Amino acid sequence: MNLAQFWDGRAKDLKEQAGGPIANPGEMAFTHELAVDLLQSIPGYVSEFKKVFKTEKIDIGEVTAAIAAFEETLVTPNSRFDKWLKGDKKALTAVEVEGYNLFKESGCVACHNGPAAGGNSFQKMGLVEPYNASVPAEGRSAVTGKDADRFNFEVPTLRNVELTYPYFHDGAADTLKEAVNTMGRIQLGRKYSDSENAKIVAFLKTLTGDQPNFKLPFLPPSSDVTKRPQPFAK
């Protein structure tokens, strides 16, 4: 449901995205080689990969394909807003409907649109007023090298936004109230009143769908040749 992955769109799809965190020093701080070696040392994974990919030898393409296939199952249907759109007029309260109207009329919907209420375009963060980011990221220009793409970030989906604080590419906003306030000011040149802000936030909370439902996995035991993980260097 996203045109690309990561805030700057540097990965074209989930499979490409999945390779990122494995090797990112601030995330898993691992390498693709080490990840594959680790899986290859664990008989439980070797047999699973063999079943799916018909090969004894695990490679990183299979690993990221498997992660992407799992991620594709992580849909969150049946939000109250979905039900309301499908005709169940009791699914939203009057305040939430007012929030939705305000969301459309004041312009949020120009970027946050489509089935995911976002994820369709890159847009400049700080259209009306510059955004004081807490990190040096400059968005899309890091990928395209074009000056015109500076501070262009992928518009995030608003589905389940209630569950995904902190907000913005730098995580600077702790609450939806703050995020709505900032977006109004820097993207739309609009100061929402407290009451308007509360209505929009009420609407945003109707975008929380049924969360993925699966059993906690128990990982297969490692073997005597599995390399022991090394904690971050101190």
Add this chain to the structure above:
Amino acid sequence: MNLAQFWDGRAKDLKEQAGGPIANPGEMAFTHELAVDLLQSIPGYVSEFKKVFKTEKIDIGEVTAAIAAFEETLVTPNSRFDKWLKGDKKALTAVEVEGYNLFKESGCVACHNGPAAGGNSFQKMGLVEPYNASVPAEGRSAVTGKDADRFNFEVPTLRNVELTYPYFHDGAADTLKEAVNTMGRIQLGRKYSDSENAKIVAFLKTLTGDQPNFKLPFLPPSSDVTKRPQPFAK
């Protein structure tokens, strides 16, 4: 199934244990007050606690009681060894039975006994030969203050030991092979042959039971007054 909690037995039961990691600087690096404030700020937790404990105000005793109640559900029945003990003679291979016999005859069972194959006593680590630990922990004496308790540690259960590397209170042994070897040498004064070691390890792997089976929980959304977590100071 354990006479006390932690390697040095400093917590008498699961409820007391549950309070430990919350405040441990090397684990959650939190305080009980902050933990309670956090839960109290999240309406989803307030309503759950109200349902169970009939009170609006969450306290740490309720938090640790709830964690302990969850932990008590984490049993792992139906290991192959359990089935074998109940009369299913095909549940173990000949090698695994030989490993079990060796486990009894060579003395492991003196400490690793009872339903959990451990957890019944504190024993000196390094009975025959001193253990070169990689950490300064001295075990039970840290709790009792008695010199006689130095290097006495709670005997761990061997259930699911295949899944719980690394081994020993300092995590120094990566593999069951190494752990069995060290235990034989420093506790029993015995050098297991490679074949004996392999048999005991084969037996230990029959102690893996059905793992707990529950859905991945989705946590209730935080509220505007929920304090944002602070990463470890740099």
